[in-house]
């Protein structure tokens with residue numbers, strides 16, 4: 001059977017995106033704007049005639065609720081769902097809960113960008129038991145030594161690719177249209193993997209909230225259009241530069 005279509009959907013704006021705070025694994029809800037973005041994402045799916053057969057999400061409510069709102073708008077709220085921590089946002093370590101602008105002012109451009117966009121430099125680890133740590137969160141109780149206290153993008157690739165290969169690729173190979181509801185940095189990790197983007201070039205790639213990104217893949221899982229296709233390219237371009245400029 002032909003390989004199915006893949007659609008990546010970053011959650012709509014969260015209340016912490018709106019406040020410009022590093023979020024990572026903190027389970028913040030969507031803002032009102034983010035809720036509207038999620039519904040519009042579903043409208044774009046419907047208008048493009050894309051009918052997801054299965055949805056994969058992280059364990060975080062902004063991705064779970066975005067995927068649900070989008071599927072509801074596309075009249076596909078009934079499809080099977082699989083959720084896994086491996087699709088979670090990158091763990092932002094001790095930066096979780098910190099203001100991006102203040103962090104930039106305190107540590108300077110170079111350190112700020114190393115933490116935010118370098119491939120292999122993680123922020124300092126979060127302290128166990130501190131306000132924005134997830135070490136006591138019951139949804140991660142089974143992770144044991146896998147529970148991160150900080151992550152760089154490379155760590156996200158390492159934990160995400162096994163899930164891609166074991167859970168998502170089989171759905172695609174069965175001819176299904178797969179929606180992934182996830183996050184800015186977990187989707188950057190997946191796009192890096194799919195498009196073969198270099199460790200240095202990935203720093204320049206940003207993913208906008210709430211705009212579906214469609215990939216058609218060959219049998220070898222190579223994108224037929226490198227970088228995929230946003231269902232609303234103009235809105236995506238504007239939103240991408242806004243993400244890139246956060247903190248400024």
Ligand SMILES: O=C(O)[C@@H](CO)OP(=O)(O)O
Nearest residue numbers: 021022023024089116184
């Ligand atoms: O705070 C975060 O978790 C992420 C995504 O919102 O931010 P950034 O784009 O700075 O990596």
